[in-house]
Amino acid sequence: MYRISVSPHIHSKDNIATIMWTVVIALIPALLASIYFFGPRAFWLEMASVITAVVTEAISQKLLGRKITIYDGSAVITGLLVAFNMPPNVPFYVPIVATFFAIGIVKQLFGGLGYNIFNPALAGRVFVMFAWLPAMTTWNQPLDPKWLANFSLFKFNIDTVTTATPLAIVKAKGTSELISQFGTKINLYKDLFIGKCGGCIGETSALAILIGALFLFARRIISWHIPLSYIGTVFILTFISGQDPIFHLLAGGLFLGAFFMATDYVTTPVTKKGMIIFGIGCGLITVLLRLKGGPPEGVSFSILFMNALSPLIDRLVKQKVFGVKK
Amino acid sequence: MWYLGLKIRTFRAGGVKPKEHKEITADKEIVNFHIPQKVIIPLLQHTGKPAKPVVKKGDIVSEAQLIGEKDGKISANVHSSIPGRVVDIGNYPVLNNLKTPCIVIKLEGEFKIGAPPKDDWERLDRKEILKRIEDAGIVGMGGAAFPTDVKYSPPPDKKVDTLIINGVECEPYLTTDYRLMLEKTDEILEGIKIAKKILNVEKVFIGIELNKKKAIKKFKESIPVKENIFVVPLKVKYPQGAEKQLIKAILDREVPSGGLPFDVGVIVSNVATIYAIREAVLYKKPLIERVITVTGKIVKNPGNYKIRIGTPISDIIQEVGVTENIGKIIIGGPMMGISVSTADIPVTKGTSGILFLSEKEAKKVNYSNFKACIHCAKCVFVCPMGLNPSMLSILGEMEKWDDMTKFNILDCIECGSCSFVCPAQRPIVQFIKTGKVFLKFRKER
Numbered sequence: 001m002y003r004i005s006v007s008p009h010i011h012s013k014d015n016i017a018t019i020m021w022t023v024v025i026a027l028i029p030a031l032l033a034s035i036y037f038f039g040p041r042a043f044w045l046e047m048a049s050v051i052t053a054v055v056t057e058a059i060s061q062k063l064l065g066r067k068i069t070i071y072d073g074s075a076v077i078t079g080l081l082v083a084f085n086m087p088p089n090v091p092f093y094v095p096i097v098a099t100f101f102a103i104g105i106v107k108q109l110f111g112g113l114g115y116n117i118f119n120p121a122l123a124g125r126v127f128v129m130f131a132w133l134p135a136m137t138t139w140n141q142p143l144d145p146k147w148l149a150n151f152s153l154f155k156f157n158i159d160t161v162t163t164a165t166p167l168a169i170v171k172a173k174g175t176s177e178l179i180s181q182f183g184t185k186i187n188l189y190k191d192l193f194i195g196k197c198g199g200c201i202g203e204t205s206a207l208a209i210l211i212g213a214l215f216l217f218a219r220r221i222i223s224w225h226i227p228l229s230y231i232g233t234v235f236i237l238t239f240i241s242g243q244d245p246i247f248h249l250l251a252g253g254l255f256l257g258a259f260f261m262a263t264d265y266v267t268t269p270v271t272k273k274g275m276i277i278f279g280i281g282c283g284l285i286t287v288l289l290r291l292k293g294g295p296p297e298g299v300s301f302s303i304l305f306m307n308a309l310s311p312l313i314d315r316l317v318k319q320k321v322f323g324v325k326k
Numbered sequence: 327m328w329y330l331g332l333k334i335r336t337f338r339a340g341g342v343k344p345k346e347h348k349e350i351t352a353d354k355e356i357v358n359f360h361i362p363q364k365v366i367i368p369l370l371q372h373t374g375k376p377a378k379p380v381v382k383k384g385d386i387v388s389e390a391q392l393i394g395e396k397d398g399k400i401s402a403n404v405h406s407s408i409p410g411r412v413v414d415i416g417n418y419p420v421l422n423n424l425k426t427p428c429i430v431i432k433l434e435g436e437f438k439i440g441a442p443p444k445d446d447w448e449r450l451d452r453k454e455i456l457k458r459i460e461d462a463g464i465v466g467m468g469g470a471a472f473p474t475d476v477k478y479s480p481p482p483d484k485k486v487d488t489l490i491i492n493g494v495e496c497e498p499y500l501t502t503d504y505r506l507m508l509e510k511t512d513e514i515l516e517g518i519k520i521a522k523k524i525l526n527v528e529k530v531f532i533g534i535e536l537n538k539k540k541a542i543k544k545f546k547e548s549i550p551v552k553e554n555i556f557v558v559p560l561k562v563k564y565p566q567g568a569e570k571q572l573i574k575a576i577l578d579r580e581v582p583s584g585g586l587p588f589d590v591g592v593i594v595s596n597v598a599t600i601y602a603i604r605e606a607v608l609y610k611k612p613l614i615e616r617v618i619t620v621t622g623k624i625v626k627n628p629g630n631y632k633i634r635i636g637t638p639i640s641d642i643i644q645e646v647g648v649t650e651n652i653g654k655i656i657i658g659g660p661m662m663g664i665s666v667s668t669a670d671i672p673v674t675k676g677t678s679g680i681l682f683l684s685e686k687e688a689k690k691v692n693y694s695n696f697k698a699c700i701h702c703a704k705c706v707f708v709c710p711m712g713l714n715p716s717m718l719s720i721l722g723e724m725e726k727w728d729d730m731t732k733f734n735i736l737d738c739i740e741c742g743s744c745s746f747v748c749p750a751q752r753p754i755v756q757f758i759k760t761g762k763v764f765l766k767f768r769k770e771r
Binding site: 012111 | 339342344345498570574580584585652654655660661662664666667668669681683685688693698707733734740745749755756
């Protein structure tokens, strides 16, 4: 007797694990940038999150009687992304609780990889945001790059002065104040682009995120539909509102959100049209929250809100079927 | 993009590029396979009703003698592929069906010597040509094995203006059409002229993918001027050989959902079918043998063999030899072919290739412990029909057959591109096939 199975009898090289680990690799530039700007503490925050993610995944899967899939890399991604969304001086228990919530509740209790409605990392972040609001909104200046001269990984604190994020400064005091803090407008753009500003450890460097994103595009892990429609919408809407669109692109968590979280497979639509609707929706809510909302940033909430709409989008938005007239 | 001054075409939506592996047999000339001691000839090798047996157990039959007569409009004649004695008429396992009526013939007696006389087909009228095709039991040799005489008699209200010759051979590993196009170029061109006369079409296009440049060149050089026959180079992309995609690529016409090519004025025929048509019309030769690619990394003597219909796979394994244990036997190509559990089954009119995979290769694709859909959308992006395979597989998993119709399940051509790319290794094609069966069953009740 020979093996039998349904066709096709060959398969492309990619499986869940190869894809997830590729995303982990794509996150490495942002990880290095976080260490460069916020020191070894950033690294330890990331390690704490990743270890919590993997351990929580293993324990929940064991308790729920599921197959343990910690080697597929998806928990590592969630861990990294939770840490990326933390301020540099946040107490260690905050990312640990956030990751536990992300993996244990949002991912595994909803059915595990593939079944969760919300992006686990973002849900975890929002959860601790409400739990420890002051800790989650206290920001530090990036380190002087000279710290690398006395490089030591075993330094757990960050000793720079606190600051506000660029978005918060603009919201509270206006654009002119921000520009004066950075010198010139060009300097502002430059610092925002390379990541030299207050913010969550993994989100500040647009450059590092772009390098990772380009790698994902090249490997065809993500498509342009969501990031481009998301970022494009933010650009157009902030421009129409008389704001500086380039600033709004580079500031805050837009790039990290658009390239790495709004592109999460599980919680976003599967059709090209649906993806574009999702991206536009994210952009719209982000701009609304940034310009009209209480807190200065709205990327996490906008993506979570659109996550909730994804199943509906997939049900309602159909693409052109071959041979069927529109 | 152009090749030899010809515009390169392709279909737009979806498609995948599996590794080709055609190099194993691409340079192997067509050779005759040995005459089998015993043939198992199924009475159903085509789409439609099985043929009715016209011989009895114990009868002596000659080569090419009619042994099964077509039954009803959509059916096809079946002939003996060797001279011999009918030793059994009964049910045998064939491809995807464990019980198909077959006629088993044991080699006995002699072959007729000498080539049959060649007819001047140009003096034959359309009806006579069609009759010869029908008598010879010609069916589409690309896959679906639809009776050719029926296909070439479209309903009178359908105006057919174009004939497309399918030389795409987009399935990995297979090289039969390629070898035929290289070695029998003139014969195929004559076959095309015959088909053109039957269908009375204005234009003929021969679609060939760019991984068969020699064949494109050969046709371009051989086509006589003023014949309105054009060779069309196509970008290498699976499933370009699927009828609907091929028509879209060459003519930019879209066969309507649930429709057939003649709804957009087209008939599509595989090159092997065209070759068989010529033999049937010129020599009254029935379809009793065909070229089959026998291939796989574990095959000692892979090649393109002309094999008698009814030859058991076990005979073929013995002749070509394998270097290690066979894990999987696939009839057809790896994307749409059917895997069989036993080597006792015979080759039929629709068998274009036999692929042997090693245990290791076979184990690589394992649908038994598939994972949850992670909504990566890869399947949606590669679906050449514009469907949402992700949703169909989820609905199929939940056995929500009715909901599957809302997602156009019946438009699926089962090309397998979705399962090929699925990182969760979901048996998407399986869910869809099962859904179709359930829906059909429900409709019939």
